[in-house]
Amino acid sequence: MRVQKCKGTRDLSPDEMARFRIIEEVFRERCLRWGYQEVRTPTIEYLHLFTSAGTLTPSMLGKVYSFLDWDGWSGERVVLRPDGTIPVARLYIDAMAGKGLARLFYVTNTFIFEETGKKTRERWQCGTELIGVNTPASDAELIVLALEILNKLKLKNVTLRLSHAGLIKALLERLDLSPEEQERVFDRILDGDARALAGMRIDKAELDSILLPLLNLKGHSSGFLKNLRAISARSLPEFEPYLNNFIDVVSILENLGIKYQIDIASGAGFEYYTGIIFQLYSGREKIGGGGRYDNLIPAMGGGDVPASGFALYIDRLMNLVEPEIWKKPVPPSVLVRSEADAEMKEAFDAASLLRDAGYTVAFDLGSGEPTDTRWLLEIRGKKPKYVLRDKFEPRAIEAETINEVMAVIEEKSGHQDSPAERAPS
Amino acid sequence: MDIKIALPKGRLLSKTASLLQIAGWGMDGYHEGARLYHLKSSTYPNLSAKMFHERDIPIQVAIGNYDLGICGRDWVEELLAKYPNSSVIKVADLGYGTGSLYMVSGLADADMNALRRRAERGTVRVASEYANLAESSALKERLSRFSIFPVWGGAEAYPPEDADLALISVSADAEMLSMGMVPVARVLDFSTYLIANQNSWGVKDLNKMIASICEGCGRLPADKERQEETGTRREMTWLSRREKDGLIRLALPDGHQQAPMLQLLEKAGIKIEDYPSATGNRRPDIGIEGVAVKVIRPQDMPLQVANGNFDLAITGRDWLADHLYQFPSSPVQELLDLKSGKVRVVAVVSQEMPVADVADLRKFIGGMTVPFRVASEYVNIADRYARDNHFGRYRVIPTWGATEAFLPDDADLLIENTETGRTIARHNLKIVDTLFESTACIIGSTRIKTDSVKAEKAKSIVEALRTAVEGR
Incomplete structure (x- = not known):
């Protein structure tokens, strides 16, 4: 029924x-x-x-x-x-x-x-x-x-x-x-x-x-x-x-x-x-x-x-x-992905820091669904600790601390028409 | 195209049967002694009929189970009072079975203004079989605080002690006076109507049946002129508030349970006068000091004990269970099993349904694409049963008797009581589950403990009956 x-x-x-x-x-x-x-x-x-x-x-x-x-x-x-x-x-x-x-x-x-x-x-x-x-x-x-x-x-x-x-x-x-x-x-x-x-x-x-x-x-x-x-x-x-x-x-x-x-x-x-x-x-x-x-x-x-x-x-x-x-500007949003379950704690910690700094952060739950999130942050168990990917650039950015990650996002999210600035439609 | 009509049992049966005879419908099975509820017309091969309690007919027509129906307009208005957009059309006034609905009071000087003022200070209680009309009348009269007691019957027994008003149906004004009641408002004048389902009216050709009925009712012998004689009001002695102190209020059943009840009282050495009463007296004298008796429907007793109108009542365990399922924190409890009037409350389906027990039933319902319909007089027991057994999407259809008629077209399952199971078998039905056994019992309220004098007196009455039961 x-x-x-x-x-x-x-x-x-x-x-x-x-x-x-x-x-x-x-x-x-x-x-x-x-x-x-x-x-x-x-x-x-x-x-x-x-x-x-x-x-x-x-x-x-x-x-x-x-x-x-x-x-x-x-x-x-x-x-x-x-x-x-x-x-x-x-x-x-x-x-x-x-x-x-x-x-x-x-x-x-x-x-x-x-x-x-x-x-x-x-x-x-x-x-x-x-x-x-x-x-x-x-x-x-x-x-x-x-x-x-x-x-x-x-x-x-x-x-x-x-x-x-x-x-x-x-x-x-x-x-x-x-x-x-x-x-x-x-x-x-x-x-x-x-x-x-x-x-x-x-x-x-x-x-x-x-x-x-x-x-x-x-x-x-x-x-x-x-x-x-x-x-x-x-x-x-x-x-x-x-x-x-x-x-x-x-x-x-x-x-x-x-x-x-x-x-x-x-x-x-x-x-x-x-x-x-x-x-x-x-x-x-x-x-x-x-x-x-x-x-x-x-x-x-x-x-x-x-x-x-x-x-x-x-x-x-x-x-x-x-x-x-009602469509208010939203802060940059980031999708966090950890390569293995061993990095879960790292991933949760990184997400928590980003959220405290005002970002919207979601986890990649491995369902492979398409996302319009501009930033993808990969958490790795080895060096480099973080790999940040920008949807608009082919080259990935490597970082050792969350502060470095945030600096990059802030610097690059300036322009109004980036997907990160756009509210979900 | 098949055409179905719902015909009344009870007070309208004989007049309606003569009408159908005059109209030449060939509905031979429709008479007072009818034992089967499904009927066929020998004149119109596509016409079939079923007999219902009058009150069920507007509902059955409105939901589209029947194209036509014959019933009193009072029950049509009762449906429309709550559901004004129901798909039911009043086709023709058939003229017979006339009556009026009145708001009545037991007090000679009652009037609506005084009641309106009372409703500002406290609650005005209205007892009626017509709960929807009672509510809409109370709203229309702008009673600010009221409560409705929907009763199965005998609403006139309630005022003035147990309700301030009753909305009752009378066929002549003199009836009210003989009940000792005073009219406060005339709510509705009614007669028997031919009604139709709105959709059927729009798409089916019903003209032969309608024409023959309308023509036939002109040839019916006329009802006696409506008697408007005034007469004198029967003098009744009501219980005053003062007498209520320390007085035990006992409710005894009306209907077919009166004979066994009388036997039991005799055995317990308790004298009672005018019970059962030939004149409709609902206040027989009982030979116990400080006890007042009222005769009401067993179905209505648990609610009346719960709200403190009665201290003791003799009803069936089935009705007690139905009440407790609706109001789990009710103070009503069973005090003594009278071990008489034993029935089983059972789940019943059509012989054709391929199920043998509840597990089968659940599987069967799982495969249905429309809601499962459970018909019962015990609305709360049926609801609880369907819920406890995970029936999924189901509907409870309240009925007012003759529930067997609902299977298999108008319901899928019945929750019914049966003594021997013979009626069930005769209607080509089978029992798939027994919910519980029910016997007559004395019920009382846990609140009586707060009044030690009354509690003691109530206990002595229960003990007298216990001795009588055990001495059987």
């Missing part, structure tokens, strides 16, 4: 891992520089962590991997982590409650069942959570950090789209919908259905004729929001605090010269969002998103702690990063 990987899963080849790691490295490096600390949460969590209202939408809950644990006779289920934020909020409540501000980041996989098996069921993301503060500046911090990471990854055509969960909810409350319907429309918007609002019909004339079309418009400045505030001030005073908050955040972004698009109707994200929602695109591909979720930690019993965060989708970024980013 043919062996095969599980439906809906993917392997990462050496090339793909190189892309993965560079994204992870840039992300980690930037986060650490911004004062964030790395955390890791378990792959398995209790299902109930994700089921209360205001956590995951029912459509997402229908796709979580849930099962009875070995001691699950109480009937309570556990899940493979379907989301990155909720476990970090749980960790904060478990271990950091009462300690005030926390800047946390993580690199993790999440699991969501996708029935056709055509899309991957295990997804990787890197994310940050800024817990314990709810100022507009903290929202701006996350947006700027996310953009900075994408910039370091040299991603092209990055656009930022903004919406506001508070505003969407306030609007839904004004529509003549039952609480259940409100929740359903909100969930549809969060699940990425941008037309959920456009299709709404409202009896109140002013809403129908003016506000809804405006909300479906896209804006590019705080002026857009101020205009909205002006027309809604009389008839929809409850919009004001959300609009003010929204304006405060975009004003900071404007100050920093950051371009964005306001698109209130496309607020894709999570049911736990309460304030600003931001989505990051490269061209038409969504590569990340985040938002403010002030009610999540209170709903989980962690006290009145506001928070916001974002996640970048590693699987998608991997297809977008250019080779110049």
